[in-house]
Amino acid sequence: MRWRVAVTAGEPVGYAKLTPLRAPAVDALPCALELQQLYVSREWHGVGARTA
Numbered sequence: 767m768r769w770r771v772a773v774t775a776g777e778p779v780g781y782a783k784l785t786p787l788r789a790p791a792v793d794a795l796p797c798a799l800e801l802q803q804l805y806v807s808r809e810w811h812g813v814g815a816r817t818a
Contacts, residue, residue, distance in 0.1 A: 768799065772806070780806035 772780040783803040787794050 772810075779810045780804070 768784040770782045770784065771778050781803075782801060782805075784799040785802050787798040787800045789800055791798065
């Protein structure tokens with residue numbers, strides 16, 4: 767399991783929980799991950815975000 771946290775101005779605003787791939791997938795790589803959960807603070811809904 768892996769976690770990714772979105773931070774702005776030093777404060778967490780959301781996170782994603784990633785797990786090993788369980789869903790059927792054609793030609794999936796052995797290291798493929800599946801997004802299990804995605805959360806974002808209410809004030810960030812619809813604002814947009816990107817990774818660095």
